[in-house]
Every structure is written in structure tokens, then in C-alpha cells.
Amino acid sequence: MSSPTEPAHLMESLVSLAKRRGFIYASSEIYGGLNGFFDYGPLGVELKRNIRDCWWRDMVHRRDDVVGIETSIIMHPKVWEASGHVAGFTDPLVDCRVSKQRYRADQLFFSPVVIDGKTVGYVSALESENTAGELQTAAESFKRKKALQGALAPVVAKDMTEAREEEIVLIPSPATGEPGSLTPPRAFNMMFQTNVGAMSDASSVAYLRPETAQGMFVDFKNVVDTTRVKLPFGIAQIGKSFRNEITPRNFIFRSREFEQMEMEYFIHEDADWAKVHEEWIVWCETWLKSIGLPDSHLSRFTHPKEKLAFYSRGTVDIMFKYPFGVQELWGIAARGSYDLTQHANASGKPQELFDEASKKKFVPHVIEPAVGVDRIFLAVLAAGYAEEDVTDEKGNVEKRTVLRLSPRLAPVKVAVLPLLKNKEQLTNRAKALYAKLRRNYAVQYDDAAPSANATAGRTRPARRGA
């Protein structure tokens, strides 16, 4: 068996494997690609479908209290005013006036260069695995170039959102290395904008949804009125969302077009939200393990109270140890009655239920587990990737790449591999078996010689840990 693969190498290997085996291609690759957009190839689409189908079965079909919906990607623009996205779904953006490059202010770091207690200049660096180290190197280089004498203080990394006005003109642009060209951060709305109808003016502006969740809030009353749901109950949805990220990165982890699996679980205003919240966190953790993600890669991050939105009761993220660091995989948020109340106010349509016990109307509260299909996909690849040394008949040791996938997710469920290609008796039976299995499963038939099936570099779905 292989030793644990190094993180940097692992990410490269995953991207390469994903392309080579038809899991993931860059979108529009023959035209040079489009930054932040990806296509799923023949194996990728099957894996992705299995992720979605497992979630849907466990979340909707196997539960009494959750129903599904599919709402449109383009919704009425007032939805996004009410939700707060038009005003607040922004990233801080910094321009370099000389290079025309744009940066997310919170990903552009700087530090004063302090020699003998005196600030003699500034250095900058884009966020990386080792931002502080890069700033330190830049500071040393700055000192050397300017031929300055004295004791260089350790750098203190801040990002551009923390820069004082008088500092901004002194911080060098990462593009040019020279100060003076960076602008103060401004709010950049991340919703993709379009126009609906034949007019192309302010009256026709619409947005591609940046999340599926608002569909569940906007259709809340419709679902209540046309089904037999009773509190507590959830509305679930799987679908594409779009965010115009300034700097998409980490492969499919942060892309501009992605797929979400979200669920809004509505509870009574007097319900013990913390208990329900915890139950859903556990449900999500259990589900991730059920599709083969190892416990060792999962952790929790509780958002500090002071960083929560004013309406939020609490948010816990289930984190995954990606090759590029521990990052958010699944956010479970207790959002109170904020969303329904916002839509009630903006639409003039009450979003209340009637409480038989107290004979009063109330706005339900909500717990929201929200996860990205693509992030799960990447976690599954990262956790399943292994390189093994295998010895062939002649005693040669070769490296073999194996992708260990849970049988729930494997794109191919069964492979039919007859031992000989040219023995009709054998291949006829194998083909009949293949035809039979194919009725109900994704099956692959391969009559290449068995040695070929064991060749190094082949990727086969394998039972986790097998």
C-alpha cells in the first residue's frame, strides 16, 4: 500500500485523474476554457447523479417530514431584494488601475515593512498556503533592494479590508509590484445579472439565483396549501446556483456555476431550535459517512456569535480536510423566522401558520442544511484517491492509481470481465449476464485480456477499504 499522498501532489493528481478518466473537464476547453466553469464527463456525471440520488432518497423519500420541489433559476427580482442579496451579497473588490487586475480585498494581504521600529514601506501578497511567509520574504527583499540597515520586524499580515486610507496608496499592487495603483475596496455584487423580455433596461433586470434556498421560502405557502405537510416539516431542493466569484479557485470547490442540495426545515416558533439544529448536524455527518467520507476528514466549526447575522441563532459548518486545507462542506444554519418574515413584508402576503393549541398565527422558524454537490464530489475524489505499488507476474513493481468509492456512489456498479476474448462460449455467457444486469444497473463490459484489467494506472471503482 502507498504512503499517505502529499497534499500539493494530491490536488494535482486529482485534477489530472478527473480529466484523464472523464470525470471533469474544463468548460469549453477547445476555446481555452472559461474560468470557474466545469463540465462533468461520462464517469463524472454518473458519480454526480449518484450523489444527488442518494441525498434525495435519504432526505425526501425515506423521511415522512420532507417534500421536494424544483424552483426556477431565474426568479422575480423582488425575491433578491427581500432576501437581502441585492443589497448585501457582495465581495469587497480592489482594482489595480495600472494592470486592470481585480482582487478580492479579503484575499489580498499586506504588511508594513518595519525596520528599527520605523515603517519604511509596504509589501503585499495574494492569499496562499503561506501568506505570512511570502510577506516576510517580500519584506526582506524590500530591505535588501533599498539597501536599508537595521533590524527587520516580523511582518503583520492584514487584508485590504483592514487597510487604512493612507495605507492604501503605499501598498504595492501584486500585478506591478509598485504602490499607488490600488483602489480602496468597493462592494461587488456576486449575482449574475440578465434581462428578461424584449426590453433591456432597469425594468427587466433579473438575476441567476445565487442559492436555491429562496425557492423554498417563496413557495412555502404553496407547499403548505397543496400538500398535507404539518410542522415540523422540510422542503428540499437540488439545483444549479450561480455566483460571479472574483477569484474562483481550488478546482470545483469554488466555481461560478455549481449545484446545491438545500433543505429548509420549518419548526414552530416555540420549538427547541437548538435541539433540532443539533439533530440536523448529526444527520448530515451521518449521511456524509454513509457515502464513504472518513470520520478522520470531518470536523465541526461553530460560527462565533459576534460574526453571525443579526437574525441568526447559530451556524455550524461541517468541515472537510481537502488537499488545500480544512474547508466548509455543509453549513447548517438556524435562521429564525427571518426569511419568511422578509418575504411576508416585501410581498404583502402573510407567511403564517395557525397554531391549533394557542389559536394564534405565527411565522415558523427554520433550520437550513445547505451543501454543494460539487464540494461533495471533490471530497469523495480526495478521500478515495490512492496510489498503490503492485508487483506483476514478472516481479516488476508498478504504481497503480485506485479510486476507492462507496458502492452507493460508484459510477459503475458492476464490471463484467470475461477472462478470454476469443472464446465464444465464455463471451456469450458474459454478454448475456451483462445484458441482464444492465436492465437495472450501470454496468461495464470489458473483454480486454485480464492482465490489461490489472494494469497500472487503471481506475476502477472499488469497495472502500477493499
Add this chain to the structure above:
Amino acid sequence: MSSPTEPAHLMESLVSLAKRRGFIYASSEIYGGLNGFFDYGPLGVELKRNIRDCWWRDMVHRRDDVVGIETSIIMHPKVWEASGHVAGFTDPLVDCRVSKQRYRADQLFFSPVVIDGKTVGYVSALESENTAGELQTAAESFKRKKALQGALAPVVAKDMTEAREEEIVLIPSPATGEPGSLTPPRAFNMMFQTNVGAMSDASSVAYLRPETAQGMFVDFKNVVDTTRVKLPFGIAQIGKSFRNEITPRNFIFRSREFEQMEMEYFIHEDADWAKVHEEWIVWCETWLKSIGLPDSHLSRFTHPKEKLAFYSRGTVDIMFKYPFGVQELWGIAARGSYDLTQHANASGKPQELFDEASKKKFVPHVIEPAVGVDRIFLAVLAAGYAEEDVTDEKGNVEKRTVLRLSPRLAPVKVAVLPLLKNKEQLTNRAKALYAKLRRNYAVQYDDAAPSANATAGRTRPARRGA
């Protein structure tokens, strides 16, 4: 059993049923809706999923020669230049300068009013079930109002794309009833446009795909290089597409956001394309019947040679008898090597295969069966809708609405309905059965009194013809 339902009434009944039972809601309904956008409710999403899953199983899993992909909705803008959509994916649009209304020129009809062989004016009408009749009525009214004597000739309906320049100023706007305000038709591109990245200028323009098909062409070489496909083979995709229709109509039949199931079947340049074309037409017809659409509602329309695009070998549409008329459901087009050649030229990347026999490179030809999920959904509702007279225990006759769905598509596969609600022995067993079935099926549990289950107006999935 009911007598056949009248078309106009049927469409109204379908829309009402779809809303009432949680199949389809207007998008963003609490904000007054958004024209041409729809949401699928709890029953609708299950039916829609079943349509997609049946197609995928039959098209991809159960065939040796078709693989699936999922490409991004936003692709490189050059894709749409090469495909011809930027230049040519347009509808002719006519403005009314006074009312600011906009019309599709091919849906706005007019006729001269001819009395005793002399043209005395013009009338207009929007396309409807009875356009000619409306124009005739308008002509008679015109004659009466102007107090003209003589023999009124029958109207001759043409649409605005056929209007001569000197006629346009004489044709009354449907909005005002007065001539002089309509503009000559101009080309309106139906692709939704957006901007990708932090810049909002010409360099960042991108489009929401108006079809999924280009994804298969752009990824053709990637699929060939990363799988073991050999000619003839197909690449299939299910996904959302967007068209900025000037006049979305007929419920989910022509909407602005919709879902397609397309497949590109690549064949050798010397293959008998007409034979493969016919095979795919038959495959599609058979498939539609396999999901319960009756033969009686299906027909074929062969596009006349003179109306085909220059590269097209032939297109046959499978038509469905919708309540609003016989309309296209599934188009099966023989497109030659046009698409791959366009992308080869535009990208500079050859899209060829090597022919072992002739030792020559060639660009494969393609057969494209393209169908909309929403159109199938509507066909299934229309064909399955029935109203029956049922007599209850007391001899009262009540009307019952029944939706007859194929078991392949039924949103609920099994209903567990214990006869008594308050008999624990019974309900415990019923609940255990429900829990067991739910592991693998979409199941509904309902312990309302059995009489309630037979109440008029209830919609239950039922075996077609049962």
C-alpha cells in the same frame, strides 16, 4: 366514465390541477409571478425526476453505445458564435411605438380590407385558435364603422414578416387599434446575456445556453479521448436551457427556462444516415409509448426540404396532440458534420476521427434527438387527465378527477391506506409496511378514513387504463 373533455376546458383543468395538487406553481407567485418561469411542487418534482430517470436509464445505462455528460449552462461565448446562435438565434420582433408593446412578427397577423375589389384599409389580430375568423370579424367591423357599402372580400391572413414596407404603416397595432405605430420587424436574439467576472463590458459578455446540444459537440474530443467509445456512439445530456421568448405561452410548453434531454449520435461520414435517422425516430416513438403516451396522440411531421438549414439532411418531429393543438414534442435532426466542423474552424482544434479502413481522417456526422422534459410533462398530464362520474354509497353521483399515469412515471409508487385510523393493530402493521417500502420507493401513508380516499376530486396515481 367521462366523455372526452373539451380542449379549452382541458387546458384550464390541467393548470388548475397542477397548482392545486402541487405539481406546478407559477415562479415567484407571491410577487405576482414571472412570465415564462415555473416551479415544480412536491408531486411535480417527483414526476419530473421520473421522466428524467426513465430517459437516462433507457438512453444511457441500457445502451452500450451512449454515454452521458453534464456541461455548464454558461459556456465560452465563442461556442455560440461558432454554433451560429449569436448571429442567427433570433425571433422577428415588432414594436408598437405608442403602447410600447412588443410582438413576435410571426404571431401578429394582418389582412387588407377589400371592398368591391379595392383595398380600403387593414386589420390585425394576434395568432390564436381562430386568427382568420378574428380578422374577418375585424374587417366586418371596420366596414360597418366606416359606413362603407359594397361586397367585402374574405380576409387573407399574413403575418408581419410578410408585410411590405408600405403596408406596415397602414396596419393597426393590436394594442391601440390605430395604424402608424408598428415598426418593421427586427431580429431579436433570444439568448439571455450576462457578464462573467468583475468587468461589465463587451469583453465579459456570456450567454445562458439556449440548448444543451453544444456541450456534446464542444466536449466531443474529450469524450473520445477519455472513454472507450467507438463509432457509432452517442453523448447524452439532461439539463436546463434558457430562451428569452418574446411571448411565452401554453403553460410549460413554451417557457423561458426549461429542461432538455438531448443526445448527439455520431456516425461515420459514409454511414447510411437516413437509416440511423429512422431508427432513432422509432426509438423515440417507442420510448414515448413506454411512459404511457397513447399512440392516438402521436404523429410525425417531416420538415419540408426547402425549409431546412443548408447543412441539414432532414428533420422529423414527433408531434403530440396537446389541448391547444398538435405541436412539436421531439425533434430528430440529421445535421451532417456541421456542428463539429464549425467548432473545428472556430477553435482551430480538429474534430476528426481516424478511419482504420481507409487510413483517412474524417469528421463524424450526427443524428440529434432533442426533447423537452417540460413538454413531456405536459403531454403526460394532458393524456392522463380524466373526469369520471362515480356513485357513492347513498347513490349520489359525483365527479372525480383522475390522473392516469404510467407506473414508470407515477410520483407515488405505493400508497399504504389502513382501513381504520384508531385500530392500533392495523395501523402498526400498516406503518411497518410503509417503513419497509419507503426504503426503496416513493410511498405515501394515509390513515384518513377509506371513504375519504375515494372522495371526488382526489387525484391518485393510477395505472393507465386501469
